[in-house]
Amino acid sequence: MQRVKKILNDTADVVAETVEGLVLASDGTTRLMDGHRVIVRQPSAREAGRKGKVGLLVGGGSGHEPLFSGLVGQGLADAAVCGNVFAAPSPDAIAAATQDIDDGAGVLYVYGNYAGDVMNFDMGAELAGDEDITVRNVRVRDDVAAAPKERIDDRRGIAGDLFVVKIAGSACESCDTLDEAWRITAKAEANTRSIGVAVSAGSIPETGKPTFELGDDEIEIGMGAHGEPGVSRQKIGPADAVVDQMMAALLPDLPFERGCEVALLINNLGASTMMELLIANRRIRHCLDQAGVGVHRTEIGHFLTTQEMAGYSITLLKLDDELKHHLDAPARSVAYSRG
Amino acid sequence: MQRVKKILNDTADVVAETVEGLVLASDGTTRLMDGHRVIVRQPSAREAGRKGKVGLLVGGGSGHEPLFSGLVGQGLADAAVCGNVFAAPSPDAIAAATQDIDDGAGVLYVYGNYAGDVMNFDMGAELAGDEDITVRNVRVRDDVAAAPKERIDDRRGIAGDLFVVKIAGSACESCDTLDEAWRITAKAEANTRSIGVAVSAGSIPETGKPTFELGDDEIEIGMGAHGEPGVSRQKIGPADAVVDQMMAALLPDLPFERGCEVALLINNLGASTMMELLIANRRIRHCLDQAGVGVHRTEIGHFLTTQEMAGYSITLLKLDDELKHHLDAPARSVAYSRG
Amino acid sequence: MADELDAVAVRAMLLQVCTRMIENTDRLTEADQAVGDGDHGIGMRRGFTAARDKLEALEPASVAEVFKTVGTAVMAQTGGASGAVFGTLYRAGATACGDHALDAATFLAFLEQGLAAVQKRGGAVPGAKTMIDALAPAAEAARAAQADGLAAMIRAAADAAQQGVQASRDMIATTGKARTLGERSLGHPDPGAISMQIQLAAMQDYVAGQRED
Amino acid sequence: MADELDAVAVRAMLLQVCTRMIENTDRLTEADQAVGDGDHGIGMRRGFTAARDKLEALEPASVAEVFKTVGTAVMAQTGGASGAVFGTLYRAGATACGDHALDAATFLAFLEQGLAAVQKRGGAVPGAKTMIDALAPAAEAARAAQADGLAAMIRAAADAAQQGVQASRDMIATTGKARTLGERSLGHPDPGAISMQIQLAAMQDYVAGQRED
């Protein structure tokens, strides 16, 4: 089979070149750590006059750009550690990033709940612990398709990362202690639910091959952010039916009840058209109206991608006043500038 | 041939459903005009206390989302008129939008320089003229691949639309007269140059067919925003070589000379990965460094798409203090929030 | 042989035009895929479907009203370059009809005023590979057939349009979305010219059918 | 027949492991495409290429140093789940070696301590369809072959790992990226288990080659 067509240099260099390009795209607001694929906010919080700030470290495998690396900046993460494509970063890089951003108040890690990330971030935290740095974790487990609610720890992190990192960024900016920033971030994580669908696969640049095969008329419901299989593979129906099925999985899970207010994220997994996402949004809002759920804020576009996978995910974050405050706080980065 | 796979309802309804979804995505900051596919800022400038503001109307064919409709908002356009997929909007919709936003100071039209748009916007302006509304046009002609510089009026508008609309939005917000807003916007347009490349085609939802065919190892240099052919079709080389070729067409055209400062836009035409754009950014910055051109601001992502076409364009806008001021002014919309 | 058509007959003739245009959606789309952005067929289908619906609902008071109805529907619903040019053709052409029934002189005026309006609107000259390259020869042939009556004039116009479509193959586009193709546009006929020819051929067939009655 | 390997020989044995792992890139990637995210082969290639480079530059002072070199390189360069688990296996296994040459007892300790560390690190139990399902039976077989010397022990371990790979076909994944596949993971072996088996088979072949010398 023909390699998937892309405009690349040597495929072994994609991650190194991507982080280089990301730093340049930040117009001086980030830098690359020496010897590691770690993108660090510049000036640092301390350099910008904010002493003793709780550090926020995010990261995971590459290939999902603009996340996580695009979320380093004011009101967001202090650093992002970038693994290889679809592979968690290594403990040494995580530890180095932790040391770089710690200013005495400890560091909060926010990352997706995958075996690889958990193991590597845990090892990184242990190495950082050797340097007397306190670390706490929030692992994003928003994908309702990954496991039933009773086994929430088996759920993986998908586009809900965006909201959790956004809120963590604001919390770490404003809270005095790591524990307080952790509490708010953990609440955001606990209130976030997502589900994705895909109609065609992405590919890993080094292999050049689609990571799965799907029939010409098939859709995968519950697709993971690396092309991991979802809950069902079926004939692709009209957009409204697809959305209805996704919403039926999302709404009862938390649950999102009548009278509650949410932030809504429709995330493009890669090659879907914005048109499809906007058409979905119509129906999502219809479903939310029916359920009596209000929308405080909508995000729609490419945030956590799976290379050129075609499909999208829907994320709902249930808000209270505290979460709303942190969600609406200003933020500036390559991938997310608001407020 | 199999239809291109997408998540849609009835393909005849895509535009109607897309504008509906866009308005909902704006969280109350836009509304849809009765009887027309026109998205209008809400509250209007007048309702927000800004009397006699110069109106800014943008628009063109649909299928390029998030532009133009995603650029309606504070510091940006007062309204966007949405044609069918790849088809300019009709004169009656343009005239209706013009009347809706005019507050006595006249209306500036900003749109891409295509025969269809020119004819329809001109007719719309004539209809508006019948109602004593003054209209001025800035037609974006940024695509250097479309015609040689001597025939600049034969050039079409591609992603440079973003910068021109951004600056027009700020100018219309702050200038007292239509002529002054026009002057600044026309300067922005005159200083903008773009070029695009594509490795695979987008499709029009109603036909479900790719709009062109390209060999498995081919790239089209100078690809238009509707899949119109470019200047050459060749074997796809490494990313750095592709970028070098694009920059060699861009830099001498204005020209962008040693010591000048630019805004840089790398626009995803649809299905390319952010990774590819970031990798390109690396090389673009290298080329700009070599040419002694500084970058004031970088935008990178999906702005003017061609459905699921894979490829990207590079836009340079040469800045002076006035343009920089208007480029940096705050803006809020579905597609573009900064500052 | 009807050498004059009243408003009701013109309505029937234009309904035939609508039907033919809708039937040719795929052909027109494919032609536009070769040299443009691939939407001409669906644009024309939208426009002429709207025109058909308006015509079907219309109790026509005049020939002018029939032409204008088509032009207005096409302009509003097609969008793009072709919505503007064909909308302009029918709307400007309508003003040539006055209160008259459609006879040879009126049809010639329709084509000539329509052509002038299209050229004024879009600024394209003959040879630029547009629908003008079917319309201009049609108008010219109509003028040459002035003395021959309506049916012969429409046939002459349709034949000339057909030749115009063929001639457009050898033209390099200098306007519209085919413009940047340059030499690559050679060998492909212009989509809008094909549309123009289909419309005139539909009129010809209608009038020929009338004649045989 | 070498029933004890010094640090230089262990280095040669692990170079053989690196070579085999690099050769199996495509097979491992395909296995991961079936049940995971399709990157296992390229991850292992990155990790074991780095390990090979480090080993080639190494003047090994001890067996422990050789194992640790591999573990550290794999952990730093592979990333993902497999970087963590194989990195942990070699690094934790290294601590079992002390200053000894590699004999049967040391190899058994390597496997058992490595296994324990991997289980502690990732929390996966046997039957969860991971590399543990090759490693645990290998360690068990090694213990049973305790009295038979190093070469026989490695052979027994490699054979058991091979059976573990087969057995993993019938397991439903409950960890890693295959987790959500549920029943759909049935029939496919675990990629990491295949890697474990390839590594033990490479060791076995090395020791067998040594013996024939």
Ligand SMILES: Nc1ncnc2c1ncn2[C@@H]1O[C@H](COP(=O)(O)OP(=O)(O)O)[C@@H](O)[C@H]1O
């Ligand atoms: N300036 C012009 N004058 C006359 N006809 C034009 C002009 N520009 C384009 N056309 C016609 O429009 C046709 C294309 O129509 P269509 O595909 O519907 O519009 P678009 O180019 O906006 O996609 C061309 O084939 C050509 O015949």
Ligand SMILES: Nc1ncnc2c1ncn2[C@@H]1O[C@H](COP(=O)(O)OP(=O)(O)O)[C@@H](O)[C@H]1O
């Ligand atoms: N918790 C765990 N314990 C042991 N091995 C694991 C665990 N999670 C995953 N693995 C192993 O890792 C393998 C996948 O490795 P790889 O594809 O490189 O990483 P990733 O899953 O991060 O893409 C699985 O086949 C499995 O053998």
Ligand SMILES: [Mg+2]
């Ligand atoms: Mg992986």
Ligand SMILES: [Mg+2]
């Ligand atoms: Mg068009």
Ligand SMILES: [Mg+2]
């Ligand atoms: Mg067209």
Ligand SMILES: [Mg+2]
């Ligand atoms: Mg994997």
